[in-house]
Amino acid sequence: MFDWKWDFAFEILPRLLWATLNTLMAAGAGYAIAVVLGLVLALAQRTPIRALTAVVREAVEFIRSTPLVLQIFFVFYVGPQFGLRLSPWTAGMIAIGLHYAAYLSEVYRGGIESVPKGQWEACTALSLSTRDTYARIIIPQALPPALAGMGNYLVGIFKDTPMLSVIGVAELMHTANAIGSEHYRFLEPITMVGVIFLMISLPAAGLVRLFETWVRRKLGMIR
């Protein structure tokens, strides 16, 4: 019943590790997009331009309320109908980056709202420009409370990369599936994918917590 073959496992290991690299690249690139775009979405909701705020707010709600896999399909398969012909990688990065940007924008929003009103007033009293107010005073203080949420979504985006397999991005899940189909054996590749995800996710969560403490100390927020 349980017929695990070590030699087969070792044989496919290099291929899976190679695919792990792709998974990490996909997660890293998607997260980089999400971190930057999320900030743009969060700040766009704080402008005095009502129409812009409302549109961005609705877009964020829309993205958060629909499944990631649907968005990946949409960008990759529906995009060409609008003249947007993208490689699986590019389409995948756009979809997953946009999806997590919507979530991260909420994390940023919470962080920014946690900064006391007096800090804004102090910035006004010093005549700081809007840009300096955000870049030098508000965002550094919004960061520590946002870091826990940002870390969760870093692990989240990593765990969601298998969704990219549906459009043929050769990440871990896609590769494991291919190996299974070639050899008619799924036990080893799928199990190994699970172990690889676990071995990366667990330390990552710990590292995020360490980083959080380090940032707080760096900013002088804890003694």
Add this chain to the structure above:
Amino acid sequence: MKDLHDLSHYPLKLEGPDRPMVSFRNVTKRYGDLVVLDGLNLDVAEGEMVSIIGPSGSGKTTVLRMLMLETIQGGVIYVDGQPLSHMDRGGMLVPATPRHLRAGREQIGMCFQHFNLFPHMTALGNCMEGPVQVLGMSKQAARERAEDLLEMVGMIDKRDEHPARLSGGQQQRVAIARALAMRPKVLLLDEVTSALDPEVIGEVTGVIKKLVEKYRLTIMMVTHQMGFAADISDRVCFFYDGRIEEQGAPADLFSNPQKERTQQFLSAVKSAD
């Protein structure tokens, strides 16, 4: 309501050697339907120390906030002769743009009840932020200015500490140094001793006293400390219900108040002490 927005009878600027440093001309402040200040007229001369007292909800803090943080719904505010709340557009006063407001407010400094120091910067960093980012000073010059001011408020030894490691009195003294680093023409003090433990109030009032007596800075101070206001003010304004009910030299106002509401307020404060 039309005449409220007709600004043609306000001067484009105030001139002459006797012009006030700060001038409120018929200023109205509303939050929605709630009128907080109604037709306020108040002039503060250069080098004058004006204390603003009154019961809570009388609009006294709003007087300071209109100079620094908020817009007004009627009248004009002038700082050093130039309109702050409005600006001159081809010989007409029009409501100030955010840029004009920010430029005008560079001449004003403000300290708050809860200090509002930047927690991620040291005492020195707090005092250098405005000069470097807003005035465009070099770090070296800003550091020297900040150190001089921290010396003046007696906080030079703590220059590298973050606010979390400072007591309330120490934080407020750093906050005063931070405001002064912008070389303001007017300093606004909004209940700066109200959040302090009684034993450290003296270190903050000592600094304010120095600013008044040694530097002749123009100061508007909202306070609950009648003794301190009486001690250092040139003039005390008693606010009641969005208006100045009574004002005068502290000796007159505190020992011989004319209006009934002033008498009631002062005796209530006295019995609470």
